[in-house]
Amino acid sequence: MKLALCVAIVSTLFGVQLAQAACPNDAVFLALQDQIRGYSLRANGATEPCQVLQGPLTTLETAGPMVISKNHFFHVAQFLTNSTVDIFPRKAEGNEAPSRSFMLTMTNDLLSIAVDSYLNDFVLSVRPSEAGVYVVPNNSSGPLANPIHLTDPNVIQYASVAVDNEDNLLIAGYDIRGAAIIDTFGTSRNITSPPLLRSLTGSKTGLLPGAGVFARSNMTLAVDPGTDELFVYNATNDLTQIQVSVFAAKANGDVPPVRTISGPATGISGPSAPGGNKIAISSDGRLFVSEPNLRILAFAPGARGNVAPSQVIEDSTPGPVTQGGIAVRSRGGRQDDGNDDAAR
Template identity: 25%
Template sequence: MLAGVLPAAQAEILIGGFPPSEETTHPLSVFASDATGADAPLRRLEGPATQLMTPAFGVYEPGEDVIYVSDFYGEAVRVYPARAGGDVAPLRVLNPPSLAQTRASAPVPAHGELLVISTNCCIYTYPIDGAGADVETLRRINWGSETQLNNPIALTYLPASDEVAVIDYDGDGTNKIVFHARTANGFVAPTRVLKSAYTDRARGMAHDPVAGTLMLLTEETVGEDRRALIRVFDADAAGTDAPLRTIAGAATQLSIPTSSAYYPSGLGYDAERDRILVAMTANANPAANRLLVFDAAADGDVAPLQVIEGETLGPGTLGTPFAVPDVREPDDILLRDGFDGP
């Protein structure tokens, strides 16, 4: 290999979800970087030792090399080694009564904090290393008209502005993006709100801090046809600002069958490969589930780079996909200065 040349970035693709019934559990499935079609997962995190019920959301934290998994019906955030598989116990579990059902989390190691959607209404902050049922919150952004929090469904942290953003909706049902200072506490006003026809029917959200963009998965009806769209905004967008670009059209495979049971269920960002990950799910038919992968710089009516589909993704309703960098042997790594690593 030539000096100064790095191998192509690779990252495993992870996705969990909700089981078809309350009596069962849903695995967290791990796929190869180049997985397509009905390819089997490399491994699955599942079994009684994992304690997982509904791994609806996950996020990779590189400093500790772990994943934080939001277990919705398990009412916990469970932390595992980044490349765990099989029936593996979590390294630690955050499950105080104040957490309740949690949809998403964002570790902020620079401040020793974990931001979470708690009790389907609020943004709570816990110590990042918190474990057990007795952990107290550091701060709470509460539900109410002043905070503009109602029933948030996605959460991401923006390090450049030190804000936390969630998808929520107003009393008329119109979706919006609500931003709060990370340090906000109590009944406080948002730092800004992004709300327009571009944010309505939002289903998922992710942030690329390097490009300074906020990606939003939305849905719209054109005539009698429904479709999902990926709208990419400037991370500083507010008010009725328009997106910088939109991924939509027949080639994207983001069309939605007429059945109301099929819908976009989550959006993630793969920072290692600069990819957008989209989950499209069918409540009662896992054979129709799909996970689509797009170039993060894509614009317009473009085809996905990868499509993973069918029951290989899991037995139930899909959650939010995310990515974990592949492990490489030291001999396979060449540093950017041309010297061999690690």
């Protein structure tokens, strides 16, 4: 009886039922304010999370943009509350402290994050006086007073970052005219002063204008880990137009997307809360979209047009209704060696 009572108390710690074991290898995760929740990639319909990370030891307060490293660690940036990026191991669960954290003491407007295969973090700040991408070397921890700071002269308002399969940095934002632009910098060649490799912009891209709203994720990037195709969630300021545009790998100049997913049947709605990336891609090419009320839309590889999602994952347990960052862990990446600081 005492044992059963203890289990019941632990399973409802912090008001949410905790999973009994970490999620399977193939899983999708949401960063939701003070917690991270995970679900099997096979889930469909009402489901309970297979992994919940929540509690005071996590230090999560306003978890937003999130990415999973090649070694399967969670890298979670917090928006506004503090300037912290927390790193958790793959099986982190319950009230577990991060394995390490670093702080960008010069800014707390952390809108997007990416990690390369060397486990360097690229953290996007949109605070006007410190806007740009901060490059944080692998194994950094504690306050960082003077990290590498990269800026894009073509961008007036920053929106999102990603890293392609060659470890080059993509920076998305809006130019002085309010037009969308996605620049690729050769951080694989030089991480402190990378050359501009490609610039995707122009009327043929079909990317929607969205400048003028500070720190709203009107445009977020995700790269297909298998094909290197670029997925771009983009929306107008008034949210009358919302779409996911898919571009060929290394798309450059004023070129059209290979396909676009948009329309009422998709169920794709407005941007995530400030600091929350909207989309993620699995190794088999499925698109996962974060939505309010603990919902995740999944689209089959090659989906296009006004098409319904192939899966809708709906968390059946209570939790935050606002949508946050999303990240996918799936086969095809580097094997988890249990050490996020073991760079290539």
